[in-house]
Amino acid sequence: MSEAPKTAKWALWLPLGIFAGFVVLVILGLNRPADREVASAMIGKPLPAFDLRPAVAERPGISRDSMAGGKPRLLNIFASWCIPCAVEAPQLAKLAESGVEIDGIAIRDRREDVEAFLARHGNPFARIGADDVSSVQMAIGSSGVPETFVIDAKGVIRYQHIGEIRPEHVAMLQAKLKEAEQ
Amino acid sequence: MIAEFGLAALWLAAALAAFQLFAGTLSLGKKTAELGQAVRPVAILQGVLCLISFIVLMVLFCETDLSVKLVAMNSHSAKPFIYKLAGTWGNHEGSMLLWVAVMAASGAVLALFERRLPERAMLATLAGQAFVSLGFYAFLLFSSNPFERLAEPPAEGQGLNPLLQDIGLAFHPPTLYLGYVGLSVAFSFAIGALITREVGPAFARAMRPWVLGAWIFLTLGIVAGSYWAYYELGWGGWWFWDPVENASLMPWLAATALLHSVSVLAARNALRAWTVMLGVVAFSMSMVGTFLVRSGILTSVHAFAVDPERGTFILALLAINIGGALTLFALRAATVTEGERFSVTSREGALVFNNVMLSAILGIVLFGTLYPLIAEMMGARVSVGPPYFNPMSAVFAVPMMLIMAVGPLLRWRRDNLTRIRGSLLLLVGIVVLSAITVTLIAVPGVLPYIGLSLAGALALASVLPLRGRKLLRTPLPTWGMVLAHLGVAVSLFGMASESAFSVEKLVALREGETTAVGPWQVTLSRVSPVAGPNWTALQADMQVSYQGGKAQTTHPQARSFWQPVQQTSESALLTRWNGQLYVVLGEEAADDRWQLRLWWKPFVTLIWYGGVLIALGGLLALFGRVASDLRRIVARDKIAYRRERQGR
Numbered sequence: 001m002s003e004a005p006k007t008a009k010w011a012l013w014l015p016l017g018i019f020a021g022f023v024v025l026v027i028l029g030l031n032r033p034a035d036r037e038v039a040s041a042m043i044g045k046p047l048p049a050f051d052l053r054p055a056v057a058e059r060p061g062i063s064r065d066s067m068a069g070g071k072p073r074l075l076n077i078f079a080s081w082c083i084p085c086a087v088e089a090p091q092l093a094k095l096a097e098s099g100v101e102i103d104g105i106a107i108r109d110r111r112e113d114v115e116a117f118l119a120r121h122g123n124p125f126a127r128i129g130a131d132d133v134s135s136v137q138m139a140i141g142s143s144g145v146p147e148t149f150v151i152d153a154k155g156v157i158r159y160q161h162i163g164e165i166r167p168e169h170v171a172m173l174q175a176k177l178k179e180a181e182q
Numbered sequence: 183m184i185a186e187f188g189l190a191a192l193w194l195a196a197a198l199a200a201f202q203l204f205a206g207t208l209s210l211g212k213k214t215a216e217l218g219q220a221v222r223p224v225a226i227l228q229g230v231l232c233l234i235s236f237i238v239l240m241v242l243f244c245e246t247d248l249s250v251k252l253v254a255m256n257s258h259s260a261k262p263f264i265y266k267l268a269g270t271w272g273n274h275e276g277s278m279l280l281w282v283a284v285m286a287a288s289g290a291v292l293a294l295f296e297r298r299l300p301e302r303a304m305l306a307t308l309a310g311q312a313f314v315s316l317g318f319y320a321f322l323l324f325s326s327n328p329f330e331r332l333a334e335p336p337a338e339g340q341g342l343n344p345l346l347q348d349i350g351l352a353f354h355p356p357t358l359y360l361g362y363v364g365l366s367v368a369f370s371f372a373i374g375a376l377i378t379r380e381v382g383p384a385f386a387r388a389m390r391p392w393v394l395g396a397w398i399f400l401t402l403g404i405v406a407g408s409y410w411a412y413y414e415l416g417w418g419g420w421w422f423w424d425p426v427e428n429a430s431l432m433p434w435l436a437a438t439a440l441l442h443s444v445s446v447l448a449a450r451n452a453l454r455a456w457t458v459m460l461g462v463v464a465f466s467m468s469m470v471g472t473f474l475v476r477s478g479i480l481t482s483v484h485a486f487a488v489d490p491e492r493g494t495f496i497l498a499l500l501a502i503n504i505g506g507a508l509t510l511f512a513l514r515a516a517t518v519t520e521g522e523r524f525s526v527t528s529r530e531g532a533l534v535f536n537n538v539m540l541s542a543i544l545g546i547v548l549f550g551t552l553y554p555l556i557a558e559m560m561g562a563r564v565s566v567g568p569p570y571f572n573p574m575s576a577v578f579a580v581p582m583m584l585i586m587a588v589g590p591l592l593r594w595r596r597d598n599l600t601r602i603r604g605s606l607l608l609l610v611g612i613v614v615l616s617a618i619t620v621t622l623i624a625v626p627g628v629l630p631y632i633g634l635s636l637a638g639a640l641a642l643a644s645v646l647p648l649r650g651r652k653l654l655r656t657p658l659p660t661w662g663m664v665l666a667h668l669g670v671a672v673s674l675f676g677m678a679s680e681s682a683f684s685v686e687k688l689v690a691l692r693e694g695e696t697t698a699v700g701p702w703q704v705t706l707s708r709v710s711p712v713a714g715p716n717w718t719a720l721q722a723d724m725q726v727s728y729q730g731g732k733a734q735t736t737h738p739q740a741r742s743f744w745q746p747v748q749q750t751s752e753s754a755l756l757t758r759w760n761g762q763l764y765v766v767l768g769e770e771a772a773d774d775r776w777q778l779r780l781w782w783k784p785f786v787t788l789i790w791y792g793g794v795l796i797a798l799g800g801l802l803a804l805f806g807r808v809a810s811d812l813r814r815i816v817a818r819d820k821i822a823y824r825r826e827r828q829g830r
Contacts, residue, residue: 012515015459016508022470022552023501026493029555081567083422108569112686119688120779144557144564 042141047155050136052129055106055114062103062129068155072180073101074173075149076125077137080109080117082145084164089121091165096124100177104128107137107145148173152180185250188238189329192279195231195286196319198224199312202289206309210302210377218305222293225308228315229290236270236283239328243270249335252276252328258339260716268352275328277355281472282318284363288392289315292367297815299388300380307374314366317499325495354410358403358430362468364396365437372461373507376514381454386447389461391807393444396464397437398800404430405793413753418686418764418781420789423571428551429471432544436464439540441800442533450594452521452530456537462511466504467544473500474551525596532589539582546574576629583636583674586667587643605646612639625682633678640671658806666799673792679761679785690775700782701729702763709767709776717743719752722767722776726756738767738778762786 047064054061067073076092078085096102104125106114114128131137140149140157150159150173158180161173202224209218239252243266248254256273257266271280289311296304322328371389375381407430412420421427440460446453473496524530550566557564587609591602599606617635625631644667648656685700696705707723719739727733738754756763761784768777 009516012455012512015463016505016512019466019504019508023497023505025552025555025559026473026497028559079567081569082565083424083567084565116686116688144554146565 042157043160045157047151047157048136048139050129050139052105052131052136055104055109055128055130056111056118057115059123059125059128062105062127064155066127067103067151068153070153071101072150072152072158072177073103073126074177075140075151076102076104077107077142077145077147077149078104079107079145080113085146086117086121088146088164088166089124091167091170092124093122094170095165095173098174100174101126105131105136107131107134150176150180184238185242185247185329185331188235188242189327191231191235191238192319192323192329195228195235196316196323198228198231199286199315199319202228202312203309203316206305206312209305210309218301221305221308225293225311226290228312229286229288229293232283232286236279239276239279240267240270242329243267243276246339248337248339249331251330251332254332254336254339256339258716262715264352271355271359275322275326277359278318278322278326279328280356280359281363282315282322284359285311285315285318285366288363288367289370292370292392296388298384298811299374300378300384303374303378303380303385305374306377307370310370310373310377311366313373314370314503317503321495321499354403354406357399357406361396361398361400361403361437362433362465362472364392364399365433365465365468367392368396368437368440368461369465369507372458373510375458375461376510379514379517381447381458381518383448383451386444386457387811390441390444390448391804391811393437393441393461393464394800394804394807397434397441398797398804400430400434400437401793401797401800404434405790405797408793409790413755413764414750418684418766418779418783420680420786423550423566423568425551426475428547429474432471432547432551433464433467435540435544435547436460436467439537439544440464443537446530446533447521450522450524450530452524453534453537454521455515455518458515458518459511460537462504462507466500466507469496469500469503470548473497522595524594527592527599528597529589529592529594532585532592535585536582536589539578539585542578543575543582546578547571550574572629576632580632580636583640583670586670587640590647590663590667591643605643609639609643612642627681630678630682633674634682637671637675637678640674641668644668644671658809659803662799662801662803662806664799665802666796669792669795669797669799671792672788672795673790676785676788676790676792680783680789683784684786685782687780688777689780690771690777692774692776697778697780699763699780700784702780702782703727703730704763704765704778704780705733706776706778707735712739714741717741720767722765722778724754724765726763726765728758728763736763736765738765740767740769757787760784 047067049064051063052061060066067075074095092102102124104127106128109130109132111130114130118125129136141160142149144162146164148161148165149157150161152158159173159176161169165173202221205217205224206221209216209221242250242253243257244263246253246257246259246261246266252273252275256276257269261269269276271277289308292311293308299307368389371385371392375385404427407427408420411422411427412418440457440463443453443457443460447457473493550570553566554564588602588606591605613635616638617631620631620634625634644664647660648664651660687697687699689697691697691706693706693708696703698704703726705725707725709720709722712719712721719741721737721739724736724738725733726736734756736754736756739752741750741752743750751766751768754765756765761782764779764781764783766779768779771777
């Protein structure tokens with residue numbers, strides 16, 4: 001057994017290749033527009049059928065049928081282990097205070113962690129479902145946490161906000177909810 | 183005047199670095215060898231000038247000279263002295279000046295003391311060092327001048343991020359920087375070795391103390407940073423897999439691998455190309471880390487000093503330095519002759535396995551850190567958290583720790599497991615016993631279960647190499663290895679215990695009410711306002727007692743800083759030998775209640791004690807290596823002296 005059976009020549013270029021990939025990635029990253037709209041394929045489509053068990057004891061779980069009917073609402077995809085989710089908590093609280101109904105889906109989370117998260121950052125949610133395998137998250141076209149959807153009274157997805165809700169986004173979301181009333 | 187003096191020193195140092203690169207490179211040719219004699223003195227002078235420049239900036243911060251823009255932006259006359267001093271490196275320009283100063287000082291020390299390497303390799307190394315430095319000098323002087331003056335000095339400074347007004351800041355960044363930049367010396371050694379094709383035990387022995395030193399500082403920096411985040415951020419967690427934490431972890435992983443492979447190269451003349459590559463990778467990871475932190479390209483809770491404009495500049499530096507080094511590696515590595523052979527079951531075999539595992543973890547951390555960026559390219563914003571990092575890194579960390587237990591018991595070159603079967607059986611027995619115990623007390627979670635099962639056996643295995651040795655005669659580096667491996671076991675136990683047995687409680691108490699968390703009784707006596715030098719706070723007086731024992735008082739605070747306006751929570755920690763009580767005072771709730779977050783974290787402190795043990799092990803090894811080097815130099819000088827006398 002030798003130290004290394006004569007390393008192939010191309011393998012020596014591998015580190016440089018990986019590094020080049022890194023450089024390309026961050027150049028694209030540095031030049032991206034700071035804020036942009038993401039067109040989601042799910043906008044304008046009804047929510048898929050789903051039924052999630054409650055993530056915490058004090059709130060009911062969530063299903064498609066429970067979301068349709070009534071008035072437009074927000075659906076917030078979050079997780080207790082996600083730092084941007086903690087950052088957007090004050091904005092969600094503000095929205096809830098202004099009378100917006102918010103439902104939540106906790107992604108790959110544990111009950112006690114969600115409870116701790118809500119206790120620490122406030123609980124603006126009317127219902128919270130637990131999505132342990134990201135199945136509902138995938139089905140509604142969300143690929144990360146946090147994301148927030150505007151769902152109209154008929155259960156149709158009207159808008160998808162990717163990333164944390166910053167203070168400057170609150171008014172925009174309220175406007176989207178108003179639009180969804182029509 | 184003094185600011186201009188600092189700037190002048192910085193320009194001069196940069197000019198000297200340029201000369202160092204020029205003279206060092208030229209003297210590699212045969213005809214211009216005399217030029218090489220100037221390189222060492224120039225490197226020393228460059229280090230001195232750059233240090234002077236940094237000291238000048240410290241003086242400006244201590245005096246709160248508000249005519250200097252950087253001071254006006256980041257300091258305040260009401261700030262306590264120690265934080266004024268620490269403010270020197272608590273901002274972008276100052277921290278970059280610290281970086282360059284440490285790098286120049288390392289070059290100076292190298293020029294003063296390193297005598298083992300062939301002169302050509304030494305010159306190439308110093309030229310490499312100057313090349314890397316020059317980029318950072320340019321960065322400082324053209325885009326981040328720390329000495330810039332304001333035309334109209336303001337009446338008062340703008341303060342400093344309150345989260346950074348903590349004793350942790352005084353030591354955390356400089357320690358990490360000493361580590362990051364110490365690796366630059368290893369990087370320059372690798373470049374020098376590639377250029378001159380001098381890869382062998384002499385190169386490894388020359389490089390080893392630098393790797394050890396940098397690694398010690400990195401270890402301490404990470405331990406301190408972890409503890410700082412633990413008590414200052416008030417979240418009760420000790421590691422968040424935050425991009426900035428990962429930025430310090432990645433060079434540490436590479437440096438740990440390098441530390442082990444450089445030992446193989448020094449002792450056995452094997453793993454030549456691999457060691458050189460790790461030398462390049464370790465410092466590359468430091469630079470990539472700095473880039474990720476400074477450019478603000480990744481969202482991070484730690485990003486205190488970010489600026490996307492400057493990111494481009496650092497990226498250009500990265501591309502030149504790392505790209506250049508890796509190209510050189512790809513061109514030259516094939517010509518590095520193969521090292522000594524060894525069998526799979528041998529000390530070398532175990533070290534190679536350890537290296538592969540460390541590299542795999544490095545890859546996982548790098549990928550996880552960059553993944554949000556990749557996802558963003560595809561139009562999604564994601565946050566990668568513990569659900570990815572914990573299991574993925576454990577997959578490689580667990581086998582690595584198993585081999586860490588066995589490797590030091592093996593002989594170099596060729597061994598067989600039957601020779602050490604007694605020890606192996608003992609260790610397996612302990613693992614089985616621990617696993618049964620852990621099963622009986624029903625530990626939640628797979629990772630804590632594995633951790634608690636392994637920790638005891640790892641601790642014993644780490645001291646087994648001392649068996650049958652005369653302890654006082656055992657070389658210091660062996661003691662160092664034992665301590666460092668023991669530290670890994672201790673830290674592992676702390677991590678597993680913290681995640682398995684922590685008790686968390688959220689309550690709203692009135693004054694006078696009592697609650698229990700774990701074995702603690704906690705009473706909220708009263709909440710009252712207090713004032714500090716540049717903050718006011720609500721402070722809770724609390725009586726706590728462990729299992730009904732003597733009551734102690736503790737004072738968590740919710741602080742409000744007024745310059746700039748920000749709220750922070752000063753958690754209160756009560757440390758016992760078997761764990762910590764962690765108390766955070768929250769908001770005022772309805773009807774005179776106060777929100778309190780309480781944690782009882784059994785053996786959590788072992789996480790950091792283990793880390794300190796690891797660093798201490800490194801320190802012993804470094805001390806042993808340097809001492810024996812010095813002895814060798816003295817002995818050689820004596821022989822030379824005798825020869826000279828006999829010659830007469």
